[in-house]
Structures are given as structure tokens and as C-alpha cells.
Amino acid sequence: MSSEWQKRDEESASQIVNVLIIGFWGGILWSFIGIVACFFNFMKFSPKFILTSWSGAHWIEGWLGTVITLLIFSILSMAAALLYYALLKKFQNMMAGIIYGAVLWILLFFIIKPVFSGLPSMEQLKGNTGITSFCIFILYGVFIGSSISYEYQEKQKKNVPDIKTT
Template sequence: MSDVELPTIKRTPLTIITGLVGGLLFCAFYEVFHFFHFIEKTTLMPSWSFLAPSWQEGFIPHIIWWAMICVLSIIWGLLYQLTVKWSETMWPGIIINSILFVVIFVVFGWWLDLGTNVKELKHHAVVSIACLFVLHGAFVGLSISYDEPYESEEH
């Protein structure tokens, strides 16, 4: 092996990129699940009452929703980096996102009646959305916890 020095990657920019990509993947899989009729389009996407009525049916609400999910995913990634980066597995991300799923659908949707109620959704919609949350948690959690680009190994 030659003595090639690999550049180190700064954690925060990589975490922001990971959060952005995680949010984009979440939205893309959400659209695929809607395409195959696993979920309805409005299950997680709120109504945008501040938009003009002619814009509420177009692509503008989707762009706003994608941007909102990406920003939330970046914030989630940064919080994950600050709190659970010591883990070298994807399990903390999966567990945190599973708790987030329960909070969003059970606490906000059913108990506080602020969002989508789990009882109103079909079984495959609940499973599909839970899988989206788990997939996002696994991707972001493992990508942030993976330490190889940050550490050099001595031989």
C-alpha cells in the first residue's frame, strides 16, 4: 500500500447533505407509494390554505412540501449528529424515527386530533408510512454514524 493521505470530511456539511438526501428519498418513496395506491397523497401533506386556490391543485404545494420535508430532515440529521453520533449502527435512527412515527400519528393524529388519525387510514397506508420512517431513520442514522471518512487507520 502506498502512503496516500485521504482527505477528511467535515461532519456538519456531510450531515446537511445526508439530511437533504434523506428528505429527498423520503419524498420520492412517498410519491412512489402514492403512485402504487398504498397511501393517499394527502396523508402527510397538509393543505396549504395560504396559497391561492388556483395554485393549490398544481405542483406548487408539492414543491413546498418537498422543501419542508428536506429542511426537517436536515434539522433531524443535525440533532442526530449532536446527540447519537457515537453509535456505529443504524438502530438508534430506526428507533428514533419509529418513536417519531408514533408521536405524529398516535399523539398528534389520534389523541390531540391535530393531524391524520391512524384509525382513518387503511392498514397498508399505516405500514407504508411506518416503513418510510424506518427507511429514513436507517439511512440518516447509519450515514451519520459511519466513521470511516473521519478516521485514519494505522497499519
């Protein structure tokens, strides 16, 4: 009996590690896409707002600022991935990820906005900037949601005993 509980604990810990890895890479990938979108003027703000909100240091605009921004967003993304896992892992369709991404965008621009002075207000989010940032969040939500739900469903399939008919 003890070994069965130990096996379940190990599988659960393994699944949490997978969620953290998905969150880490999701944060790096989609914040990098945000930086590229800013570079090509699809957005008027960069994900570097997370640093520029508290410091005007010159190094933030260079490669070091980009690396630190990516790392900060990857850590925040791991927390977002854990939240998705806790609340929405059982949903198998993309709609859960789309809604999750939209909710994260709304949280950032309506609730958490006062914390980040480098983030534009809703009045400044016109045209390409608003649409691009919203779409990046939607795609981030789909990435996190699809990856986590897929991993969860695969784990469930492995735990279901095979029914053999004779």
C-alpha cells in the same frame, strides 16, 4: 496550538455540513417516495399534508405543490439529521436508525398530529396506509442513521494515529 484548534473547528464544521447535506437529500428522497406511495394508493394521504393542512389552494396538487413539499421536508429533515448527529452518531448498527425512524413516526402521528389537519388520525391509519407510512419512516431513519454514523466513523478513523510496528 492555535492552528490545531482551527483545524478541529474546520473539521467539525465540515462534518456538520455533511450532516446537513445528508438530511437535505434524505428529506427529498423519502418525501418523494411518500408522494409516489400515495400516487399508487399505498397510502391514503400524501406528504403534501404539510401544505394542505393550512391551505386548500389548487396549486398544491400540481407540480409546484410537489416541489414546495419536497423543499419543506428537506429543511425539516436537516433538523432531524442534526438531532440524530447530536444524539446517536456513535451507534454503528442499523437498529439506532430503525428506532429513530419509529420515534419520528410516533412523534408525527401522536404528538404533532393536531397541528396538521391534513394528516389522518390513528383510526384512519388502517392497513396499507399505516404500514407504508411506518415503513417509509423506518427506511428514512436507517438512511439518516447509517449515513451519519458512517461519516462519523470514517472521521474517527482518520483522527486515530497509525501505530507502526517495527
